[in-house]
Amino acid sequence: xxxxxxxxxxxxxxxxxxxxxxxxxxxxxxxxxxxxxxxxxxxxxxxxxxxxxxxxxxxxxxxxxxxxxxxxxxxxxxxxxxxxxxxxxxxxxxxxxxxxxxxxxxxxxxxxxxxxxxxxxxxxxxxxxxxxxxxxxxxxxxxxxxxxxxxxxxxxxxxxxxxxxxxxxxxxxxxxxxxxxxxxxxxxxxxxxxxxxxxxxxxxxxxxxxxxxxxxxxxxxxxxxxxxxxxxxxxxxxxxxxxxxx
Amino acid sequence: xxxxxxxxxxxxxxxxxxxxxxxxxxxxxxxxxxxxxxxxxxxxxxxxxxxxxxxxxxxxxxxxxxxxxxxxxxxxxxxxxxxxxxxxxxxxxxxxxxxxxxxxxxxxxxxxxxxxxxxxxxxxxxxxxxxxxxxxxxxxxxxxxxxxxxxxxxxxxxxxxxxxxxxxxxxxxxxxxxxxxxxxxxxxxxxxxxxxxxxxxxxxxxxxxxxxxxxxxxxxxxxxxxxxxxxxxxxxxxxxxxxxxxxxxxxxxxxxxxxxxxxxxxxxxxxxxxxxxxxxxxxxxxxxxxxxxxxxxxxxxxxxxxxxxxxxxxxxxxxxxxxxxxxxxxxxxxxxxxxxxxxxxxxxxxxxxxx
Numbered sequence: 001x002x003x004x005x006x007x008x009x010x011x012x013x014x015x016x017x018x019x020x021x022x023x024x025x026x027x028x029x030x031x032x033x034x035x036x037x038x039x040x041x042x043x044x045x046x047x048x049x050x051x052x053x054x055x056x057x058x059x060x061x062x063x064x065x066x067x068x069x070x071x072x073x074x075x076x077x078x079x080x081x082x083x084x085x086x087x088x089x090x091x092x093x094x095x096x097x098x099x100x101x102x103x104x105x106x107x108x109x110x111x112x113x114x115x116x117x118x119x120x121x122x123x124x125x126x127x128x129x130x131x132x133x134x135x136x137x138x139x140x141x142x143x144x145x146x147x148x149x150x151x152x153x154x155x156x157x158x159x160x161x162x163x164x165x166x167x168x169x170x171x172x173x174x175x176x177x178x179x180x181x182x183x184x185x186x187x188x189x190x191x192x193x194x195x196x197x198x199x200x201x202x203x204x205x206x207x208x209x210x211x212x213x214x215x216x217x218x219x220x221x222x223x224x225x226x227x228x229x230x231x232x233x234x235x236x237x238x239x240x241x242x243x244x245x246x
Numbered sequence: 247x248x249x250x251x252x253x254x255x256x257x258x259x260x261x262x263x264x265x266x267x268x269x270x271x272x273x274x275x276x277x278x279x280x281x282x283x284x285x286x287x288x289x290x291x292x293x294x295x296x297x298x299x300x301x302x303x304x305x306x307x308x309x310x311x312x313x314x315x316x317x318x319x320x321x322x323x324x325x326x327x328x329x330x331x332x333x334x335x336x337x338x339x340x341x342x343x344x345x346x347x348x349x350x351x352x353x354x355x356x357x358x359x360x361x362x363x364x365x366x367x368x369x370x371x372x373x374x375x376x377x378x379x380x381x382x383x384x385x386x387x388x389x390x391x392x393x394x395x396x397x398x399x400x401x402x403x404x405x406x407x408x409x410x411x412x413x414x415x416x417x418x419x420x421x422x423x424x425x426x427x428x429x430x431x432x433x434x435x436x437x438x439x440x441x442x443x444x445x446x447x448x449x450x451x452x453x454x455x456x457x458x459x460x461x462x463x464x465x466x467x468x469x470x471x472x473x474x475x476x477x478x479x480x481x482x483x484x485x486x487x488x489x490x491x492x493x494x495x496x497x498x499x500x501x502x503x504x505x506x507x508x509x510x511x512x513x514x515x516x517x518x519x520x521x522x523x524x525x526x527x528x529x530x531x532x533x534x535x536x537x538x539x540x541x542x543x544x545x546x547x548x549x550x551x552x553x554x555x556x557x558x559x560x561x562x563x564x565x566x567x568x569x570x571x572x573x574x575x576x577x578x579x580x581x582x583x584x585x586x587x588x589x590x591x592x593x594x595x596x597x598x599x600x601x
Contacts, residue, residue, distance in 0.1 A: 005312060018454035035406055065371040087488045091543060096479075110530040128318055141534060147596060151597070151600060154355050155600050158596070158600075159593055159596040159597055159600065160593070162592065163588075163590075163592040163593035163596060164589060166588060166589075166592045167584075167585045167586075167588040167589035168585070170584060170585075170588040171581050171584045171585040171588065172586045173580050174580070174581065175577065176382050178381050178577070179381065179572075179577075180380055181378070181380070181381075182379060182381050182382070182570045182571065183574060184375060184464070184566060184567050184568055185460055185461055185464045185567045185568060186460070186463070186464050186468060186567075187459075187460045187463055187464075187571060187585065188464070188503060189502075189506050190444055190503055190507040190510060191500070191503040191504050191506075191507045192507050192510070193466060193467035193513075194446050194447050194448055194449045194467065195444055195445070195447075195507065196444075196447050198443045199408075199443075199444050199445035200442060200443075200511055201442055201444070202440065202441070202442040202512075202515060203441045203442055203443065204412070204436070204439065204440070204441035204442075205408075205439065205440050205441070205515065205575045206438070206439045206440050207417075207436055207437070207439075207516075208284050208287055208288070208436060208437045208438075208439070209284070209434065209435075209436055210256040210257070210280070210284060210288065210435040210436060210437050211256060211257050211278045211279075211280065211434075211435055212432055212434040212435065213432070213433050213435075214430055214431070214432045215430070215431040215432075215433070216428045216429070216430055217267065217430075217431075217547075218427065218429075219424065219426070219427060219428060219429055219430045240360065
């Protein structure tokens with residue numbers, strides 16, 4: 001019940017914000033000045049016009065008690081935006097930022113792509129360059145939409161690494177197999193072929209427990225607040241998204 | 247027997263003082279506690295005992311061979327031949343051999359295994375073995391060197407015995423669990439004591455110094471059920487290698503093979519552990535007897551790029567052994583080709599998967 005009222009409160013606030021601010025930028029945390037807002041609005045509108053999507057930037061000073069991807073997703077779902085869109089949420093109280101995609105652009109902004117953009121924003125976010133991070137978000141999103149099948153340098157590295165590793169293994173198996181076929185000489189270390197059948201007789205056997213050692217290792221748990229994966233918002237809409245701490 | 251004053255700790259190897267009244271003893275170095283009986287068994291298991299290899303001497307019965315000894319001026323190999331066969335090439339290196347001396351008396355073999363396959367079958371076995379060897383140079387594979395194949399009775403010492411072996415093994419069993427905060431690994435250490443006996447029948451050790459030991463071991467085993475009492479008539483068909491090693495020189499090789507087989511048999515009875523390693527062993531032979539035998543081997547040598555490659559073929563089973571030359575440029579070329587093709591294929595697959 002408590003969660004329900006919190007959600008209602010959240011939605012009311014959201015709509016207030018939607019009505020109060022511009023079309024794309026909801027800067028409750030006052031991270032941007034007017035000039036910066038105008039630049040971002042202009043850039044975002046260019047992307048929106050080109051791809052018929054909504055692109056939203058949301059900032060907040062209110063602590064969100066949960067997965068902040070849900071916070072951004074619910075804002076988008078209940079904000080009257082197009083079904084296809086992308087939102088960057090920065091929560092200054094949680095010290096987390098998130099990117100969530102909705103609708104069919106999840107094909108472009110899947111979890112891997114979102115992770116890639118989140119990683120690219122990590123440095124400006126940690127250094128407090130929020131405007132720079134938002135600009136990067138818009139430009140990187142545009143680049144992803146312009147060339148949806150472009151591989152990142154990480155992807156290329158992964159392809160090269162996995163292909164070389166597999167090729168080395170296959171080549172090693174090929175070489176070892178053919179070298180082993182060339183060995184038609186082997187030293188005899190045993191006389192197994194000359195054991196008289198059924199002559200083996202055990203006269204004594206005993207297994208003794210001696211001692212035991214117990215090794216204890218602390219399980220390392222990641223302290224990072226990173227999350228990524230597909231999920232459903234409280235509206236039931238499916239999203240892809242990730243978040244990072246800063 | 248010496249009075250026990252201390253046990254050895256199975257964990258750290260430190261001395262644990264003997265206490266006749268205690269049921270359990272604790273190592274003061276590693277704090278591990280052991281029942282006294284366990285320490286006694288462990289102490290007995292690690293005690294060094296000398297192995298006992300006793301072989302009855304061979305009768306050493308000589309016979310009138312009346313054959314000629316031919317030697318190879320190239321490699322020094324010696325072959326016994328009857329007068330009717332007094333011509334040919336060295337079975338070890340393929341060079342021409344020359345008459346050296348008359349062999350009047352030689353140790354009489356107790357048994358001989360006649361050749362069961364002829365030269366054609368031996369050569370066919372060799373060709374079959376060489377086929378499908380991708381790295382074998384084509385000019386080596388295709389060269390006909392059938393004419394040089396030679397049947398040779400190789401002198402062997404055969405060792406019969408009943409081996410009585412006791413061995414101790416260290417084993418471990420590992421269990422892992424977690425309580426959410428810590429991951430625990432419990433390694434339990436065990437000691438297995440095994441004693442058993444086993445009979446060995448005619449373990450062969452070649453008495454030829456000229457032939458590569460590993461080559462002859464590779465064409466084993468021989469089927470002794472086809473063995474016959476020695477007759478000079480067999481040498482009219484095939485030559486014989488001249489014995490160069492006496493039985494006592496061959497004994498350690500037979501002892502080692504029998505010992506290894508016994509340990510493997512005892513170790514095979516240890517089941518249910520993660521790792522097993524031999525700690526100590528002691529072996530004693532009973533009824534150790536030896537016999538002298540001529541066993542049938544086809545030999546074939548070929549010089550290729552200034553190196554002699556010798557093949558041995560079991561004259562009974564047709565099993566082939568030998569050294570082979572490698573075609574290294576082919577290995578490098580095809581290795582590179584396999585690498586490039588698999589790199590491109592996997593790279594393309596990974597690309598389409600990611601895109």
